[in-house]
Amino acid sequence: MGEIIKASELDAPLSLKTKVCIIGSGAGGAVLAMRLAEAGIDTVMLEAGPLVSSEDFTLREDEAYPLLYQDRGARVSGDGAITIMQGRSVGGGTTVNWTSCYRTPEPVLRHWSEVHGVKNLTSKRLEPHFEAIEKLLSIAPWPESLSNANNRKLFTGARKLGWQVEPTRRNVAGCVSSGYCGMGCPVDAKQAMHLTTIPAALKAGMTLIAECPVLRLEKEGARVSAVVARAQAVGDAEPKGQMIRVEAELVVVSAGALNGPALLLRSQINPGGKVGKRTFLHPVVAMIGRYAEPVHAFYGPPQSVASHQFIKPQPGGYGMFIESAPVHPMLAASVLPASGLEIADLLADLAHMGALIALHVDGFEDEGGSVSLRSGGLPKLDYPVSRGLAAAMKLSHKRLAELSLAAGAEWVASLHPEQMILRNKADLKRLDGLEYGAFAHTIFSAHQMGGCAMGHRGVVDEHFALRGMDNLYVVDGSLFPTSLGVNPSQSIYGLAHLAAEEIAAAVGVKL
Amino acid sequence: MLNRRLFVKYGLLGGCALGLGGLGLTLQKGRPTDAPEGGLKSLSPRQWATLVAAVAVINPGSEKLASAVALKTARKMDRLIASLDTDLQGELGLILSLLENPIAGAIFDGNFRPFSSLSAKRRSEVIKAWQVSSINLRRAAIKSLLGLVHSCYWSQPETWAHMGYPGPPALGGASGG
Numbered sequence: 001m002g003e004i005i006k007a008s009e010l011d012a013p014l015s016l017k018t019k020v021c022i023i024g025s026g027a028g029g030a031v032l033a034m035r036l037a038e039a040g041i042d043t044v045m046l047e048a049g050p051l052v053s054s055e056d057f058t059l060r061e062d063e064a065y066p067l068l069y070q071d072r073g074a075r076v077s078g079d080g081a082i083t084i085m086q087g088r089s090v091g092g093g094t095t096v097n098w099t100s101c102y103r104t105p106e107p108v109l110r111h112w113s114e115v116h117g118v119k120n121l122t123s124k125r126l127e128p129h130f131e132a133i134e135k136l137l138s139i140a141p142w143p144e145s146l147s148n149a150n151n152r153k154l155f156t157g158a159r160k161l162g163w164q165v166e167p168t169r170r171n172v173a174g175c176v177s178s179g180y181c182g183m184g185c186p187v188d189a190k191q192a193m194h195l196t197t198i199p200a201a202l203k204a205g206m207t208l209i210a211e212c213p214v215l216r217l218e219k220e221g222a223r224v225s226a227v228v229a230r231a232q233a234v235g236d237a238e239p240k241g242q243m244i245r246v247e248a249e250l251v252v253v254s255a256g257a258l259n260g261p262a263l264l265l266r267s268q269i270n271p272g273g274k275v276g277k278r279t280f281l282h283p284v285v286a287m288i289g290r291y292a293e294p295v296h297a298f299y300g301p302p303q304s305v306a307s308h309q310f311i312k313p314q315p316g317g318y319g320m321f322i323e324s325a326p327v328h329p330m331l332a333a334s335v336l337p338a339s340g341l342e343i344a345d346l347l348a349d350l351a352h353m354g355a356l357i358a359l360h361v362d363g364f365e366d367e368g369g370s371v372s373l374r375s376g377g378l379p380k381l382d383y384p385v386s387r388g389l390a391a392a393m394k395l396s397h398k399r400l401a402e403l404s405l406a407a408g409a410e411w412v413a414s415l416h417p418e419q420m421i422l423r424n425k426a427d428l429k430r431l432d433g434l435e436y437g438a439f440a441h442t443i444f445s446a447h448q449m450g451g452c453a454m455g456h457r458g459v460v461d462e463h464f465a466l467r468g469m470d471n472l473y474v475v476d477g478s479l480f481p482t483s484l485g486v487n488p489s490q491s492i493y494g495l496a497h498l499a500a501e502e503i504a505a506a507v508g509v510k511l
Numbered sequence: 512m513l514n515r516r517l518f519v520k521y522g523l524l525g526g527c528a529l530g531l532g533g534l535g536l537t538l539q540k541g542r543p544t545d546a547p548e549g550g551l552k553s554l555s556p557r558q559w560a561t562l563v564a565a566v567a568v569i570n571p572g573s574e575k576l577a578s579a580v581a582l583k584t585a586r587k588m589d590r591l592i593a594s595l596d597t598d599l600q601g602e603l604g605l606i607l608s609l610l611e612n613p614i615a616g617a618i619f620d621g622n623f624r625p626f627s628s629l630s631a632k633r634r635s636e637v638i639k640a641w642q643v644s645s646i647n648l649r650r651a652a653i654k655s656l657l658g659l660v661h662s663c664y665w666s667q668p669e670t671w672a673h674m675g676y677p678g679p680p681a682l683g684g685a686s687g688g
Contacts, residue, residue, distance in 0.1 A: 054682075054683040054684065055683065055684050056684050057683040057684045057685070058679075058683075058684040058685050059679030059680070059682070059683065059684070059685040060666065060679065060685070061662070061666045062587075062662070062663065062666035062667070065662070066591065066594065071595065071596065071599060072591065072594055072595055073662070074591075074595060074599065074658075074659070076655065079647070079651055080651035080652075080654060080655050081651065081654075083658070176682070178679075178680055178682055180679060180680075180682075184683070185683075186679075186680075186682035186683025186684065186685060186686075187682055187683060235594050236594070237593065237594055237595055237596055237597060237600065238596060238597060294675070298676060299680075328676075329665045329666060329670065329671060329674055329676050330661070330662050330665050330666040332665075333661035333662065333664070333665035334657075334658045334661045334662045334665075335658075336661070337642060337654065337657065343570075343661070344570070344572075344573065344576060344673065347665065347673065347674045348673060348674060348675070350674035350675055350676055351674070351675035351676065352675075374596075374598045375598055376596055376597055376598045378596055378598060417639075417642035417643050418643060438647070439647050439650035439651060439654065
């Protein structure tokens, strides 16, 4: 059994030597770690966030977001226009995601091959890896009969309009439909990494160091000679504990699409000046709908239905897909751009409120955003909301409104400061009079991708190796040359499962 | 100190307003507000006064709904801000300073007094105006502030009955076991 170290409890600096050091414990790092450790490869995993479990999940938003999300739940784009929800604990985003799992769509892989030169990521090659992950994480379609009322509205509305709609596949075993996936599953039903691959890796001898943000990578020529980290206790604003130094034959950055590029930039590793470029968000706009009957969208699986009716590029140049979102008090209140009695009146209807989201597929006709460094070294994401994206968001709002009204909503509301209530189809044209774009309405992202793109012109080659470095690899969602048009977790699991073979080979082990 | 990033991003107009406001604040004091129990963890007394004045109108409560002031939302925010990275702490402090700023208020809104000294009605109007301001700096600032205030207020169990939210089920860490 490998050791679990809580860095903030160390009373002296720590220095380790290992074969492979993995930075990050989310969907990428954890799957990779399991496969390497089970193959007998000496592996150390560093995670900036805490090691927490269902006993720590109090299901209170004011405790969950500061504990489990980046920047204590307050992460935003550089200009403040986009709210960014991104996990930060052992398990990364998998501890707090809403469980929707998809294989990487075939047209996306084809685009990566044709446009970005990623020739060896084919459906055929990925197939056994996706199959293994689906078995390991109990990924299966969620029965329509067990969907909550909010998700059933998505079914109902889409069917009435003749739009494509399907149940999502979820990585759960023994789900009790609590509705609190985003605050950490309270019954260990979600097959998140801290319950599955990380325990497996620990059992096989991996060392896990939590509360251990990596400050920089030290280099000697084209090799990373050491990973330098510093302990940060839960609740501390910055790392101020003991120093941790790991020397490894091979280093893997699996720190996610914003923190990974930021780490490379802090370490002055930036092949071709492309690190942090082409960062994608699936930028989201939402619409709330008020139903006559209670929908209790704070309970039940938060996301179990999706429509990809508009996945192909729409006017404005962006495709989009529609899913549901949970309506917990803080999440709802923080995205409603109202104040005073207005918001109190709106929230009085919380139990009757459903929420639909439109996620825009970025990276096909656009360059997305770019990550640079804040003065203190944290990632700063600049993401321009182009005219085309703003136009797409307006169209998406109309479609979300149409769908909710078809599902029986008494009214729907866009998330603009000048509150816009729409009661019937004829009202939809009123959205034309509203401003769209950054600062005009609520925009958020729960899917961060890209920044270390794989490809012939990318930061990373087809073997997951960072160009220009001899022993540095990237395995996480930052590899994607575009966004996906589906929830990204399973694509990351699958890629990491495959990447393990390349990385094991690089240290002389055949999987 | 003027935050260079905001200055560069929002251009000369916003930057000058901030700079002038810094001067203005030395000339005109806001409403003094008692520090919270246990003292301030991240904000200056001036920023604290602005925050208390803001939360009072953002979530004023009603007969059956305790106000943000009664629920000590500002104190909760001060503590949350103290746990953020220094860069983020600085930005949130700057937002409050910008809101309080009497010179910028005079130029853009016709308010010659600091935000914390305005009437509740006027403070609500200022917040509304910032939400749809032609200056992106103001929209960004008020969006961040509203998001934090609402997060800290509506997550408090005392507000849940108003929303018909029964609270989380007794599972996991919420089981009390």
